Amino acid sequence: MSANHTSIETLRWVGDQDGHLVIIDQTRLPTELVEIELRDADAVWEAIKSLRVRGAPAIGIAAAYGVCLGLQGGGECDEADFWRRLDEVTAHLAASRPTAVNLCWALQRLKETADQHRGQESVALRAALLAEARAIHDEDRQMCRAIGRYGAELLSDGNGVLTHCNAGGLATADYGTALAVFFAAHEAGKRLHVYADETRPLLQGARLTAWELQQRGIDVTLICDSMAAQVMREGRVQAVVTGADRIAANGDVANKIGTYQIALAAAAHEIPFYVAAPTSTFDLSLSSGDQIPIEQRDPAEITHGFGRQTAPDGIQVYNPAFDVTPARLIRAIICEKGIIQPVSEASIAAMFADKPSCS
């Protein structure tokens, strides 16, 4: 495992038009740092579905490159065939993780790009799509830095902070959303102590967040999800920052299961609860969080999660991947355009008046 974080890239495109995508297989962390090559859209679908690449922004980037992979090969092709394949591959990739809106947003951007080049030869169309995927990737890097810059202002030297799941570099193109806030504060000389929830069932906090913070030399303590309220009660935490998978027009936030419970605990202790997410995470077509579809996942993630069976045979399991935190529990949303506070339909509309809804 490399201790040099600057050499770690969550995902990268190798080569040109007929290149391929390389990602860190996040299911192997923290004990192994392994990169895998994805050479067709199915491989990208599988990598997203299996959480080899995860985190809303990173999923969006991977899906954009996945469209390029799905349209590779065959040189010049029939125009009707190109558009049929584009529809097929975007529909397929969109179904890999139903909650992450960035996925739909990235796919929509690629379809719009293709539309703008309608009538051109398929080689030119494919070049335009790869350029757009690269633009999404580049914009994400800028987004992470901007979120970090805005969010760092909310933290003070000496703060204890808590986060859930992984909204770090591994969830994005660069250094994350929630973790970007910590990284930027740290770079600005503010000493932080981070409490990282392990985040059952898939332990992204233990495997990924703890690893990323450790790699960057930030003081981090791992806890179980059930310990967050106790850590707050003991006065160890002055702010909570999490990412988001989808944000409705009223500010309700879908994020990793357990986020809502932590927001309730933060409210009970009068600790500010912040969400850090790019504008691509907003889905203004949804008036509230009640309309956000919640992905249900495999029971085996809970019953056989640690390499050993930990529940009786035949047990019923409920395994929602996400929950919805109502806007009233969120002190502010940190996005790359600035800080939305208070969180309300009006304040969101004011910042995102020009944002198209996800279709």
Add this chain to the structure above:
Amino acid sequence: MSANHTSIETLRWVGDQDGHLVIIDQTRLPTELVEIELRDADAVWEAIKSLRVRGAPAIGIAAAYGVCLGLQGGGECDEADFWRRLDEVTAHLAASRPTAVNLCWALQRLKETADQHRGQESVALRAALLAEARAIHDEDRQMCRAIGRYGAELLSDGNGVLTHCNAGGLATADYGTALAVFFAAHEAGKRLHVYADETRPLLQGARLTAWELQQRGIDVTLICDSMAAQVMREGRVQAVVTGADRIAANGDVANKIGTYQIALAAAAHEIPFYVAAPTSTFDLSLSSGDQIPIEQRDPAEITHGFGRQTAPDGIQVYNPAFDVTPARLIRAIICEKGIIQPVSEASIAAMFADKPSCS
């Protein structure tokens, strides 16, 4: 694994004065049902420390028999030697789990029994101690039934209920405290659906509670600890019932880590939160939960929980075994003498006026 719950005994004394203790090794459940023989006090200490036997009432019973084991052998012995050994073995056993007050309570009862027989021959003293350990064991069976009877009145047919950790038959001599409430309601013909938190880090909910409920034919769904608030938000739960490891004079309850977070979530959803525990769990020498010592456990329980490393090497870990739920979040405490409601210093004092404090 036996499907016949009536054949399962959490712990039993085999033989007479020179007999031994047999317990179910709960670290092997739910995939293996294995009994182990404990033939000296050290073996009992190890079994308590390692959670082979766990749950406040069961720990008390095991410790009482552990004293008997620690005083076995040698036939008639010197009086001074007997009292020295009694002090040693009780001090040793008391240190195995610092939070569970039943442990101290049971050991205190045995010391008082010995005092009542002071001056008698050591054979007679040992007989009195075994009789007292058996009395503690028998009283615990009665206690479970009484708690079940009182608690079942609080639930309605069709209720969804949620519990944390394992306060079932495996935590007691018979059919539990929190689970006794479900078992008694079920036997009274009330249909329940139980949501069992898996209870990280040691997964007593997944391994033990889910197994016990399944064995008794009660509808149960396993969830991660972080999902409790979401399950409440979806309207699936009408009551929460947990056990307790120690209850202060003002009604603050120490119980498995995560209980406090669930109590906060229940309060936010206006769902009644009940604690089921025998009177032996009260420690009236403590005015509030702030005085309850909280056991810190091995970081490896979190980082290497179930056969696999799930966090990076060298990560800092915070692993409190318990938390304290303040009395204001508890709708009622169900004990074998009845229901304490509201939960306050006055209502507790009224019910336990004759209860000695734990020294």
